[in-house]
Amino acid sequence: MSSAGTVPTERQRLRDTDLDRASLERWLARTWTTPRGLVGALSAVDHKVIARRYLLTAFAFLCLGGLSAVAMRIQLSGPERGLIGPDLYNQLFTMHGVTMMFLFAVPIVQATGVYLVPLMVGTRNMAFPRLTAFSFWIYLSGGLFAWVSFALNMGPDIGWFGYVPLSGPEFGPGKRADVWAQMITYTEVSSLAVAVATIVTIFKQRAPGLSLDRIPLYVWAMLVTSFVVVFAMPAVMIASTFLILDRLVGTHIFNPAEGGDTLLFQHLFWFFGHPEVYIIFLPATGMVSAIIPAFARRPMFGYLALVLSLIAVGILSFGLWVHHMFATGLPKLGASFFTASSMLIALPNGLQIFCWLATLWEGRPVMKTPLLFVFGFFFIFVAGGLTGVMLASVPLDLQVHDTYFVVAHFHYVLIGGSVFPLLGAAYFWFPKLTGRMMSERLGRWHFWLAFIGFNAAFFPMHIVGLQGMPRRVYTYPSELGWGNINLFITVGAVAFFLSFVLFAANLLRSASKGEPAGDNPWSAGTLEWATASPPPSYNFARIPVVTHREPLWADRETLPVASGLRVDVRELLISTIAEAKPDIREKSATPSIWPLFAAIAVGGTFLYSIFTPWAVIWGALPIAVALIGWFWPKGSPEDEE
Amino acid sequence: MKQRTVIDLSDLPSYGFGPRSPTWWGTLAFMALEGTGFALAAGSYLYLVYIAPSWPLSRPAPNHWPGTIITLLLLASLIPNHLLERHAKRCEMRQVRLGLLVMCAFGILPLVVRYFEFPALNILWDTNAYGSMLWVLLGLHTTHLLTDVGDTIVLTALMFTRHGHSGRRFSDVEDNVFYWDFVVLTWLPIYVLIYWVPRL
Ligand code: HEM
Ligand SMILES: [Cu+2]
Numbered sequence: 033m034s035s036a037g038t039v040p041t042e043r044q045r046l047r048d049t050d051l052d053r054a055s056l057e058r059w060l061a062r063t064w065t066t067p068r069g070l071v072g073a074l075s076a077v078d079h080k081v082i083a084r085r086y087l088l089t090a091f092a093f094l095c096l097g098g099l100s101a102v103a104m105r106i107q108l109s110g111p112e113r114g115l116i117g118p119d120l121y122n123q124l125f126t127m128h129g130v131t132m133m134f135l136f137a138v139p140i141v142q143a144t145g146v147y148l149v150p151l152m153v154g155t156r157n158m159a160f161p162r163l164t165a166f167s168f169w170i171y172l173s174g175g176l177f178a179w180v181s182f183a184l185n186m187g188p189d190i191g192w193f194g195y196v197p198l199s200g201p202e203f204g205p206g207k208r209a210d211v212w213a214q215m216i217t218y219t220e221v222s223s224l225a226v227a228v229a230t231i232v233t234i235f236k237q238r239a240p241g242l243s244l245d246r247i248p249l250y251v252w253a254m255l256v257t258s259f260v261v262v263f264a265m266p267a268v269m270i271a272s273t274f275l276i277l278d279r280l281v282g283t284h285i286f287n288p289a290e291g292g293d294t295l296l297f298q299h300l301f302w303f304f305g306h307p308e309v310y311i312i313f314l315p316a317t318g319m320v321s322a323i324i325p326a327f328a329r330r331p332m333f334g335y336l337a338l339v340l341s342l343i344a345v346g347i348l349s350f351g352l353w354v355h356h357m358f359a360t361g362l363p364k365l366g367a368s369f370f371t372a373s374s375m376l377i378a379l380p381n382g383l384q385i386f387c388w389l390a391t392l393w394e395g396r397p398v399m400k401t402p403l404l405f406v407f408g409f410f411f412i413f414v415a416g417g418l419t420g421v422m423l424a425s426v427p428l429d430l431q432v433h434d435t436y437f438v439v440a441h442f443h444y445v446l447i448g449g450s451v452f453p454l455l456g457a458a459y460f461w462f463p464k465l466t467g468r469m470m471s472e473r474l475g476r477w478h479f480w481l482a483f484i485g486f487n488a489a490f491f492p493m494h495i496v497g498l499q500g501m502p503r504r505v506y507t508y509p510s511e512l513g514w515g516n517i518n519l520f521i522t523v524g525a526v527a528f529f530l531s532f533v534l535f536a537a538n539l540l541r542s543a544s545k546g547e548p549a550g551d552n553p554w555s556a557g558t559l560e561w562a563t564a565s566p567p568p569s570y571n572f573a574r575i576p577v578v579t580h581r582e583p584l585w586a587d588r589e590t591l592p593v594a595s596g597l598r599v600d601v602r603e604l605l606i607s608t609i610a611e612a613k614p615d616i617r618e619k620s621a622t623p624s625i626w627p628l629f630a631a632i633a634v635g636g637t638f639l640y641s642i643f644t645p646w647a648v649i650w651g652a653l654p655i656a657v658a659l660i661g662w663f664w665p666k667g668s669p670e671d672e673e
Numbered sequence: 674m675k676q677r678t679v680i681d682l683s684d685l686p687s688y689g690f691g692p693r694s695p696t697w698w699g700t701l702a703f704m705a706l707e708g709t710g711f712a713l714a715a716g717s718y719l720y721l722v723y724i725a726p727s728w729p730l731s732r733p734a735p736n737h738w739p740g741t742i743i744t745l746l747l748l749a750s751l752i753p754n755h756l757l758e759r760h761a762k763r764c765e766m767r768q769v770r771l772g773l774l775v776m777c778a779f780g781i782l783p784l785v786v787r788y789f790e791f792p793a794l795n796i797l798w799d800t801n802a803y804g805s806m807l808w809v810l811l812g813l814h815t816t817h818l819l820t821d822v823g824d825t826i827v828l829t830a831l832m833f834t835r836h837g838h839s840g841r842r843f844s845d846v847e848d849n850v851f852y853w854d855f856v857v858l859t860w861l862p863i864y865v866l867i868y869w870v871p872r873l
Contacts, residue, residue, distance in 0.1 A: 047683060049681070049683065083741070159698075159699065160695075160699060179845070194693060203712075212711075224706055225827070227702075228699055228702040228703060228706070228731070229699075231698070232695050232698045232699050232702065235695075235698055236695040236698060238693070240680055256706055262704070262705050262706045262709070263706070263709050264700060264708075265706070265715060266706055266709040266710035267713050269710065270713045270714055270717070273857065274717070274809070275808065277805070278805075281796070282799035283798050283802075283804075283805035283808070283809070284799070284801055284804075284805050285717070285721075285802055285803040285805050285806065287802065290730075290800075290801040290802050290804070291721065291725055291730045291801045291802035292721065292802035293721060293724055293802075296717055296720055300717065303713070313786045357796055402695045495809065530697055551674070562674060571677075574676055574678070574785050575682075577679050577680055589674075589675060590674065590675040590676060590677045591674045591676050591677070591693070592676075592677055592678075592679040593677065593678055593679065593680075594678070594679070594680035594681070594682050595678045595680070595681060595682065595683075596680075596682035596683035596684075596685075600762055600850065605682060605685075606693070606694075606695060608693075612684055614680065614682050615685065615689065615693055616685055616686055616687065616688065616689045616693060616694070617682060617685045617686075617687055618687065618688065618695065619687070619841070620839075630795075633699070640831070656823060660827055663827065664827075664831070664836075665831075665836045
């Protein structure tokens with residue numbers, strides 16, 4: 033074997049410059065397409081394939097979360113209904129909250145990023161494609177773990193934030209709280225992996241010329257979000273790990289009798305839990321910033337201000353966690369600080385709204401379904417923000433703490449701030465995913481049903497909340513006179529749920545019968561519209577070269593491109609971090625079954641660990657084997673250059 | 674859309690070191706998230722110290738010798754680690770192989786000492802919250818060490834095969850060097866927390 037100081041020099045390889053367009057596309061397809069067959073499908077590392085699976089799975093969990101909500105609402109539709117008893121009700125609101133937050137909202141925004149970010153920055157795949165595949169398998173198994181446990185009557189019943197001591201060894205016998213703790217750790221492993229891959233994709237894989245001040249706002253939003261994930265999610269992982277240790281091996285971290293502390297859990301949880309809201313919300317603002325310019329037909333007003341406010345929101349979101357703990361009796365100064373910072377975050381958010389309105393004002397907006405959902409978002413989110421400012425003041429929070437007022441507030445923020453933009457985004461990018469348009473007519477019906485149903489369901493909750501109806505109760509006595517208003521809420525909730533059925537019908541119908549979309553049905557300006565719909569496995573036959581914030585509006589006729597990449601192996605262009613100057617041609621990982629095996633090994637270890645701590649020791653071996661299989665190169669010597 | 678070629682990429686290198694390489698950024702991101710985890714665990718420990726009437730909770734302070742030996746070992750390992758980095762950057766195969774073997778030894782030795790470190794804490798994890806936190810901190814760092822040593826061993830084996838003769842692999846070696854620095858660095862505050870905070 034060869035000696036020190038040398039690396040084999042590259043012989044002439046097949047490059048895109050050697051080929052005409054048709055044979056180039058054939059070669060690229062051969063190199064990049066996911067292999068056929070079951071093993072091929074399970075080995076996929078194409079970001080589009082993984083993202084589609086992620087999106088479908090998240091949508092399935094949305095349905096489960098929605099069904100549990102409807103079940104709760106039917107139970108609450110009148111006083112003293114006997115449909116669901118207190119034990120099952122506890123499981124239902126826990127499963128609902130956990131599913132919506134951990135299995136729907138965060139995964140779906142990350143999955144949208146996995147699909148769109150590589151296309152928008154003009155590259156062929158995510159950074160670390162096998163890690164992205166792994167994270168999907170982990171997410172799927174974590175979600176199944178939670179719901180199978182629920183079906184086996186082992187579902188958690190401690191609320192989505194699982195406070196000790198209720199979830200601790202003393203008051204939480206059985207395995208319910210362990211299921212909660214481990215499923216939290218699972219979903220977080222997967223979110224963290226996606227966040228890391230997203231950050232590196234955005235930093236290092238941008239098309240030549242796509243400098244930091246030209247990145248689409250959606251990509252900026254995903255970048256900031258990924259950073260928030262990296263610094264927030266470890267907190268909940270520490271909290272859930274401490275909890276499972278207290279429960280399984282008898283540590284006393286949260287046990288005040290032995291020098292531990294219960295409030296420590298709340299601090300750790302909310303250090304994650306508040307930024308979590310922004311993990312869900314920031315990508316949604318990115319979607320809005322993509323939809324508005326496309327329909328207003330002018331570039332976004334205040335690009336720099338929007339980028340700065342995204343970053344400001346990302347940073348400020350860490351300073352707010354204690355506002356979830358006002359009712360725990362904190363020192364006064366602390367409470368005022370957190371009140372102030374909670375109100376402060378309204379500033380950058382307000383700035384964003386101002387820029388969106390200014391863009392619409394100066395443009396000539398075309399009222400299509402995606403834009404309708406954006407307007408729905410404005411309305412609902414602003415209303416939710418107002419009640420948020422109210423809750424940030426300690427005296428009011430103490431009054432309405434743990435009442436339906438809070439339930440109303442957070443659904444306004446979560447659904448208005450995230451679900452409405454997501455639905456708009458679904459209509460907006462569906463053509464890119466499938467090559468077909470969604471039905472406008474059904475889309476309008478969908479919007480109005482969702483908007484009216486939502487407000488009918490959640491607005492009255494403010495009122496019953498102020499009247500004192502507590503959250504997390506399975507029923508209420510009829511003397512309180514809350515029956516009619518609760519019936520109204522339930523009807524609204526069912527209507528809102530049905531709007532999703534309509535949406536699903538539209539999705540299914542349009543996927544097969546929708547009008548063909550073409551590359552750029554909205555005449556939008558960013559790079560994902562420069563390629564075919566749906567994009568080929570390699571995304572771009574030649575890597576685009578960017579000279580403008582809206583490249584497709586700057587170069588309407590011909591797209592400037594770069595050439596010189598190899599086509600016989602999966603080669604990516606790596607660029608410099610600020611200016612996106614071409615720097616390296618690097619090979620991207622090939623399909624592999626090992627990420628799946630690694631996920632099975634990790635999942636099995638987690639599952640087994642709720643029964644015995646030895647699982648961690650036994651699980652280490654298969655995990656190590658799977659990781660070695662994953663990293664070990666198998667190419668021929670020529671491929672190793 | 675029609676296309677017009679404006680840049681030719683053929684002459685770009687096929688690998689790069691440090692911040693030029695995506696893997697380096699991935700490693701950095703993992704350090705950020707693991708570092709946050711460590712910081713929060715350390716914060717939890719200090720929080721419990723802060724609210725406790727006395728610390729350690731009526732227990733003898735741990736015997737610091739095994740931990741001190743590990744600290745010295747880890748600090749000493751930085752020298753071969755950085756020699757290894759230099760050789761990796763020059764793609765010097767023989768020296769890199771040797772350096773990796775040395776680093777495997779420097780990874781395994783602290784683990785051997787660590788075996789004696791747990792009993793030297795003088796308390797079990799289920800005695801009280803103080804014991805729990807010591808075991809958690811030490812356990813976290815041990816997991817950290819174990820995974821990195823495993824990683825280093827696999828990489829060493831890889832460099833002895835034909836797959837080693839590639840610029841990408843030398844860049845991987847450099848990332849491994851980078852990560853080891855982090856393993857050493859995270860130990861220092863934990864060492865202070867475990868052995869010297871109870872003595873204050
Ligand atoms: C069909 C739409 C929805 C309906 C009808 C609905 C209804 C409800 C109801 C009735 C509760 C329980 C209140 C209580 O008893 O305390 C609840 C709790 C909750 N919901 Fe929703 N919800 C819906 C969608 C969502 C979405 C999309 C999210 C998040 C993205 C979400 C997040 C939560 C959370 C975090 C809780 C708190 C659970 C807990 O107390 O532990 N919900 N929701
Ligand atoms: Cu909050």
